[in-house]
Amino acid sequence: MANEENINKQEAKGAAGSPLALSPGVARALAKAFGNSRSASAAMGKPVGADVSGESAKQPGGEAPVNKINYIASAGGSAALRRPILGQLNTGSKALLKNDFKVAFAGGGTGGHLYPALAVADELKRLGITSMFFDSGHGVGRDIVPRHGYDLRTIMAQGLGGGILDKIKACFKMACGFVQSIFILRQFAPRVVVASGGYVSVPAALAGAVLGIPIVIMEQNAFAGKAVKLLANFASCICVSMPGRYAGLPEKKLVFTGNPVRSAIVNADKGQAMKKLGIKPGQFCAVVMGGSQGAKALNEAVLKLIPQLTDREMTLIHLTGESNFAEVSSRSIELVKDGRLDYRAMAYCDDMASLYAAANLVVCRAGATTLAEITAKGLPSILVPYPHAAENHQEANARILESKGAAIVILDKDVEKELPAALLPLLSDEMRLRRMGAASRTLGCPEAAKSVAKQILAAGK
Secondary structure, eight states: OHHHHHHHHHHHHHSSSOEEEEEEHHHHHHHHHHHHHHHHHTTOOOSHHHHOOOOOOOOSSSOOSSSSEEEOTTTTSSSTOOEEEOOOOOOOOOGTTOOOOOEEEEOOOSSHHHHHHHHHHHHHHHTTEEEEEOOOEEEEEEEEHHHTEEEEEEEEOOOOOOOOHHHHHHHHHHHHHHHHHHHHHHHHHOSSSOOOOOHHHHHHHHHHTTOOEEEEEESSSOOOHHHHHHGGOOOEEEEEESSSSOOOOGGGGGEEOOOOOOOHHHOHHHHHHHHTTTTTTTEEEEEEEOOTTOHHHHHHHHHHHHGGTTTSSOOEEOOHHHHHHHHHHHHHHHHHHSSSSSEEEEOOOOOOOHHHHHOEEEOOOHHHHHHHHHHHHOEEEEEEEOOTTGGGHHHHHHHHHHHHHHHOOGGGGGGHHHHHHHHHHTOOOOHHHHHHHHHHHHHOOOOOHHHHHHHHHTHHH
């Protein structure tokens, strides 16, 4: 009951009249001002191209539907959330067999917004569809996107944090980014613009709406962020990642797809991963990670925990973050000396697929993408939400897993004191780990990239 109250509080806070949210009337007026009836229809809650009504067109002879998307009620979600039934990805359009179906992704700044979009782009690439990405040039995308083989276009964009001068500067940059996006979209000519969250998505998606290009939104967290609320009334559909109510968003547009996870993570084999990492077959492996920048409180908690683990024959892989690696590595040397514990401090790891596959337990932050990855693998977890996340969304994410019995949640301020009491009993309680893992798997959506790809194809028809 307490968990549900926590989730409801976060939803109520997120729905409390965001000054950024555009009403359907404003969205409709803006779209009509530019002469785009298609954008105006989407603003009125009438998705164009995507059938989210639950109905489907049947072919002669009662064969499986082809041109529309089927839905079933989402387990654990509200009636407004629909989950696509996975089937043959076939829209019946000859255009998809050519190279004229293109998709522009807008979002990023953090890996939590970027990696799900990359997973969907990879799925579209498998179908022969070309994708490109917008980025501000200051986030993680500038290095990661080209490395994955996608075209990256840089626009001006900035978040609305800080003081009044920062907000004025951000508005100016957003306006410039909007104009840049108009020119880029006219040149690239995508069928769909996908907004995956974050401030970069706003100018590009608004430009797409003005040009009459269908907008598909991806929301990774348990309730909508500011960018999603701003863009919601322009969208053909909103792909959400967790069962929930998503207060403040148009219910008719919500589709529960899950949060896309890279296929390399989904398909990684445990035996091969343990061999690759040099872990003895059958040995218990715990992975601790504090996100790309590490987590100082979590690092301190692990260092204090190590003396209680040194006599255990297990592997503990600790991703410290680059800024903390030297200190943690130095302090851990004496702590693990002469013990049986296989402790490995790492600044970061570029092979998360192997780490997840080898892990029996994960201790981590509660970003939406991380949770999508661990639930896709069916891993039990101890979650330590980042306390300064926007609108405290990480705790809201974590409480959903806790409410299903898939995770134990410890607040950042309590992690040094409570981590031993949470972790040590789990090491000798195989049955509880199995129950947590099974609960985690029920929340996982390993086919989420295909589900989102279907929404994109439907919107672009």
